[in-house]
Amino acid sequence: xxxxxxxxxxxxxISKTVVQLxxxxxxxxxxxxxxxxxxxxxxxxxxxxxxxxxxxxxxxxHTSPTNPIPATARIYKITVSFxxxxxxxxxxxxxxxxxxxxxxxxxxxxxxxxxxGLGFASNNWITSSDPVVAxxxxxxxxxxANASFSAGHIVEAIYDxxxxxxxxxxxxxxxxxxxxxxxxxxxxxxxxxxxxxGVQGSFVGGTWSLGVSAIYTSTNWQMExxxxxxxxxxxxxxxxxxxxxxxxxxxxxxxxxxxxxxDQISFSYGTKVLDINKDLTFVITDDGAIVFTMENSPWxxxxxxxxxxxxxxxGFGDYEGPVVITARTFSGSYIIGIMDIVFVDTSGIYKITxxxxxxxxxxxxxxxxxxxxxxxxxxxxxxxx
Amino acid sequence: xxxxxxxxxLHFNTVRYSMVGAGNFHSYLRSSDDIRxxxxxxxVLQSATNRQPNVLANFKEQCAQLEGSITEINEYFxxxxxxxxxxxxxxxxxx
Numbered sequence: 001x002x003x004x005x006x007x008x009x010x011x012x013x014i015s016k017t018v019v020q021l022x023x024x025x026x027x028x029x030x031x032x033x034x035x036x037x038x039x040x041x042x043x044x045x046x047x048x049x050x051x052x053x054x055x056x057x058x059x060x061x062h063t064s065p066t067n068p069i070p071a072t073a074r075i076y077k078i079t080v081s082f083x084x085x086x087x088x089x090x091x092x093x094x095x096x097x098x099x100x101x102x103x104x105x106x107x108x109x110x111x112x113x114x115x116x117g118l119g120f121a122s123n124n125w126i127t128s129s130d131p132v133v134a135x136x137x138x139x140x141x142x143x144x145a146n147a148s149f150s151a152g153h154i155v156e157a158i159y160d161x162x163x164x165x166x167x168x169x170x171x172x173x174x175x176x177x178x179x180x181x182x183x184x185x186x187x188x189x190x191x192x193x194x195x196x197x198g199v200q201g202s203f204v205g206g207t208w209s210l211g212v213s214a215i216y217t218s219t220n221w222q223m224e225x226x227x228x229x230x231x232x233x234x235x236x237x238x239x240x241x242x243x244x245x246x247x248x249x250x251x252x253x254x255x256x257x258x259x260x261x262x263d264q265i266s267f268s269y270g271t272k273v274l275d276i277n278k279d280l281t282f283v284i285t286d287d288g289a290i291v292f293t294m295e296n297s298p299w300x301x302x303x304x305x306x307x308x309x310x311x312x313x314x315g316f317g318d319y320e321g322p323v324v325i326t327a328r329t330f331s332g333s334y335i336i337g338i339m340d341i342v343f344v345d346t347s348g349i350y351k352i353t354x355x356x357x358x359x360x361x362x363x364x365x366x367x368x369x370x371x372x373x374x375x376x377x378x379x380x381x382x383x384x385x
Numbered sequence: 386x387x388x389x390x391x392x393x394x395l396h397f398n399t400v401r402y403s404m405v406g407a408g409n410f411h412s413y414l415r416s417s418d419d420i421r422x423x424x425x426x427x428x429v430l431q432s433a434t435n436r437q438p439n440v441l442a443n444f445k446e447q448c449a450q451l452e453g454s455i456t457e458i459n460e461y462f463x464x465x466x467x468x469x470x471x472x473x474x475x476x477x478x479x480x
Contacts (some may be wrong), residue, residue, distance in 0.1 A: 353386030359458040368457065382417065383469055384395065384448030 077226040085152035087215045093144030112308045139184045220256055235337035241312055242342050249308040249336055260305050264328040278303050318343045397444040399470040403437045406430035406459025413452040414444045430462055
């Protein structure tokens with residue numbers, strides 16, 4: 001079955017370098033988390049977190065693709081990748097000192113992006129690159145500490161439908177319309193975490209402020225979609241093909257065409273066409289009954305409801321190259337594949353025939369092909385003085 | 386023609402055919418053991434002709450043989466006479 005791969009340049013217009021933020025306020029200003037000394041004692045690794053959810057579709061326009069995927073296409077695999085970059089700030093400040101003991105005032109952050117699907121019925125087929133964790137800190141026994149850090153990495157989310165090739169989405173392939181409908185709501189989440197670590201038990205009281213903020217951008221969006229059109233024909237064709245080889249044609253279970261409706265398989269190249277017909281013939285028995293039987297074609301091995309198995313007939317002569325295989329039904333003809341035929345498997349007995357100006361090759365099935373005699377020549381004896 | 390022991394150096398300068406056929410007739414002059422070879426101009430074969438074409442050559446060897454051939458399907462030739470014009474030029478190679 002032909003598989004087509006389109007890159008993002010075929011499908012989407014990607015013009016924005018900053019994707020839309022679901023909650024821009026979270027990213028734009030970050031937020032502060034006020035904590036008390038008793039909180040630190042109870043939970044020394046207090047986390048200030050800012051989270052942004054980014055719509056994957058926000059930065060791309062898939063409404064006017066230059067090379068659209070047909071609505072009936074089956075999508076086998078989608079790969080989305082982009083570069084994300086963040087400028088992160090984390091701060092920690094002592095609002096009131098502890099009544100006793102000391103604390104290490106640490107500003108730190110964890111850069112922890114991951115991809116997930118929102119709107120898809122199942123997420124277990126989504127994989128992403130490992131989360132990136134960046135860490136830096138400053139510390140101070142009192143007062144405040146600040147850390148600032150730029151980080152980024154390549155994010156890749158793979159939507160792989162090939163694990164379940166049979167059945168409807170989400171168990172099997174995804175249609176393009178389903179993909180678009182879900183893709184528009186799919187989101188990418190980034191977390192920025194600020195932490196503050198106290199020394200538990202060594203201080204009492206005190207109030208701390210911990211904050212984290214980030215400016216987030218993404219660039220270099222790439223998208224690749226692997227898809228195919230559902231076809232009623234699944235043809236197993238040897239490559240290369242020679243006369244007498246077996247070609248097996250089956251139906252796609254998702255389409256379920258009755259192959260008994262096919263009454264002719266044709267092989268054509270240029271203007272030449274070779275046909276294998278499933279002609280019915282009949283005989284009249286001794287008691288007058290009419291019995292229909294299938295023509296005993298030497299090229300038909302099997303012609304059933306779900307499988308056609310035929311041999312490649314002779315008649316191609318010494319032609320080598322592509323041959324189109326076509327099936328004819330009552331509703332029209334369909335190309336079911338292309339075979340690349342080679343000129344082999346011929347043999348014969350060399351027989352000298354007066355007046356014959358060429359060699360004749362005899363195919364094992366009786367076909368003959370005239371070819372040139374291999375360079376007939378003579379040489380004289382040596383001429384000298 | 387049996388090889389002579391004289392061994393003079395000869396100049397093979399023309400080949401003349403009396404032949405009919407169809408296709409293109411290719412010919413070569415070849416030295417002993419095919420060390421030196423000279424392809425001659427092809428002759429277009431005709432099923433009937435009143436002319437015996439001369440094919441010029443420029444081939445100096447102590448001895449030579451003429452090869453004629455056709456290469457395409459359904460070509461043929463019928464040769465009734467071959468005349469090769471030869472002139473001795475030297476008695477031998479330098480010792």
